[in-house]
Amino acid sequence: MFESFVQSVIEFVSTHREWAWALAFAFAFLETVAFVSLFIPSTVILAGVGTLIAADALEFWPIWVGASAGALVGSTLSFAIGRRFGPAVFAAWPLNRDPALVDRGRAAFARWGTPAVLAAHFIGPLRSVAFILAGASAMRLLAFQLANVPGALAWAYLTPKSGEIGGALLGSLWRTLTGGA
Numbered sequence: 052m053f054e055s056f057v058q059s060v061i062e063f064v065s066t067h068r069e070w071a072w073a074l075a076f077a078f079a080f081l082e083t084v085a086f087v088s089l090f091i092p093s094t095v096i097l098a099g100v101g102t103l104i105a106a107d108a109l110e111f112w113p114i115w116v117g118a119s120a121g122a123l124v125g126s127t128l129s130f131a132i133g134r135r136f137g138p139a140v141f142a143a144w145p146l147n148r149d150p151a152l153v154d155r156g157r158a159a160f161a162r163w164g165t166p167a168v169l170a171a172h173f174i175g176p177l178r179s180v181a182f183i184l185a186g187a188s189a190m191r192l193l194a195f196q197l198a199n200v201p202g203a204l205a206w207a208y209l210t211p212k213s214g215e216i217g218g219a220l221l222g223s224l225w226r227t228l229t230g231g232a
Contacts, residue, residue, distance in 0.1 A: 056092070061099040064109070071109050072117035075100065079121030079207060083172075085129040085183035086145060094175065094210055101214020111215065118207035122172070126182040126199050133186020140187040146180065156180065160188040165198035172202035173209075 064071050075097065082093035097118055103109045133140050140146065141153045159167050168190075171181030185195050 058099075061096065061103065064100055065103055068109055071100065071103075072113040075114045075117030075207075075211070076121035076124075079118040079203075080125040081121075083122050083125030083129060083178060083182060083203070085132060086179055088175075088179040089145075097207075097210045098214035101211035101216075104211060104215040111211065114211050115208055118211065119204050122203035122207050123200065126172075126203060127196075129182035130186040130190075130192070130195050130199070133183040134189070134192075135186075137187055137189070140183055153184075156184045157188055160185055160190060164190065165194050168195055168198035169202040172199075172206040 064074055078091070078093040078096050081091045082088045082097075097114075100109065100114055104111050104114065136143075141150075141157075146153050163170075168181060168185055171177045174181075182195075182199070
């Protein structure tokens with residue numbers, strides 16, 4: 052089911068290229084909204100979209116702009132939810148299922164602060180909770196955004212770019228093996 056969903060989205064993007072930037076926005080947004088990324092394979096989809104870039108079916112920059120904006124909006128929304136509800140967030144599902152994990156998360160923000168936010172963009176399981184934990188831990192908005200903005204921009208660049216590079220390498224290997232052009 053997971054693979055068929057990912058494949059269906061990538062085929063849709065390929066067929067409806069004019070919507071690629073909006074879909075990149077939506078999937079990056081979903082990837083950075085607290086807990087939602089546990090259920091939506093957005094990183095895999097954006098890397099798969101990168102293979103379309105390698106095949107010259109899409110341009111990179113609209114994907115990057117859409118994914119960057121989506122990641123910034125989603126992570127900032129999660130931060131705002133954390134700030135709004137404060138420590139009550141720690142008692143909500145799914146955080147209430149593992150109090151030790153919550154304690155480690157709070158300790159990480161107390162110790163690492165902005166670098167923890169930056170790293171969270173690149174660590175899948177952490178990405179689903181890091182931004183809401185930063186807000187609930189009372190991190191200042193400016194400190195959050197100083198790490199969030201470059202983290203979101205870099206993640207939005209590297210995720211589809213990894214698919215583009217992987218797709219280009221596989222295409223080159225295929226042409227070498229088959230003697231195709």
